[in-house]
Amino acid sequence: MSIQSRRERERAEREKLIVTAARELAEAEGWEAVTTRRLAERVEYSQPVLYSHFKGKDAIMAAVAVEGCADLARELRAARTAAPDAHRALAGVGAAYVAFADRHPALYDVMFSQAVPLPFATPEAPPALQAAFGELAEAVRPHAGDDSLGALTETLWAALHGLVTLMRGGRLPREHHELRLGLLLARFTG
């Protein structure tokens, strides 16, 4: 009992170590630098150990994505609760979302751009992701009027996501970013 629980604890610690190492490596050098060999070297185990914890590289990326969702939810919540009124709450949440994507590009990619084996638009979606979406929804609620809150929140999320990804892919000039964000939010608070 005790020995088995110790082993399980050590396994859990090592799993956390793998996820953290993958995240750090990705954030430092991008996901193309995260190979199973480099990751194994970083956690000081051999490659096959990774596969005793995760089904494959995709599953490791998915675990990192879930971590990122928790971080994003926390930052959105902070931005929303710090705002003095509904108008500035939405502006603050929007700005926080964009800032998160800007500060953690690799993390953001694995959360929302890359294909990872995670359930998203279902009740089985990671609670952290639902929490992040919920923060967006709370910020949108006062401006929803008669429109469906869920659909309107999804639409705002998509717009923010588009701004972020097109800009980082070099498709949109960085210099108009604040202006674009302002135009978007104005259309949602009008």
Next chain:
Amino acid sequence: MSIQSRRERERAEREKLIVTAARELAEAEGWEAVTTRRLAERVEYSQPVLYSHFKGKDAIMAAVAVEGCADLARELRAARTAAPDAHRALAGVGAAYVAFADRHPALYDVMFSQAVPLPFATPEAPPALQAAFGELAEAVRPHAGDDSLGALTETLWAALHGLVTLMRGGRLPREHHELRLGLLLARFTG
């Protein structure tokens, strides 16, 4: 002179053949199925021939992306000019954009999601891309009011892009798609 021009013509034809084969393979099986070996086999040449035409696989993808931009511009123009008024023009262009992404997911990805060596937000951007953006801008113009037409068009583009990519990545439920698109366009025509 004549021999040289014939050779150049044949080279150009082969280059077109490579781009077309890459596009067909990508649209049929996705970009992960487009390997230099399979592509070479498909055009009935050896791998190194590809590299005498393009610097690398990225450059081939970029060429496909430019083709896709021309197609998109054509479809957006058709949608815009067929509409009887400014309101339905924007709705039509938005729907056409989304429909294009839905019908050509691999093509859309290489145009706007994947990293390809193409200049985008500069005057050196491919004319076909500028044409596509111009069609969007013309549809937005009647609704711009005092806002910057360029920035507003970029914002709408980003929103459409976000809707498309999040939905295809499984992040947004497909069933609310029409509702979301309607909400978005309402915010831009209001």
Next chain:
DNA sequence: CACTAACGCTAGCGCTGCTAGAGTTCCAAG
């Protein structure tokens, strides 16, 4: 007809994600 320049090929490099099977360690029963 001989020479040369252009061109496409074979073969191979270093890398990827992933896995089979050998070898080792550690715990428990006698």
Next chain:
DNA sequence: CTTGGAACTCTAGCAGCGCTAGCGTTAGTG
């Protein structure tokens, strides 16, 4: 204290990737 066996990690290797060096052939020129 010893021994059997399960749990576990390692080395080594597979098939495939993007890409390239260098050889052999073909085709046009003087």
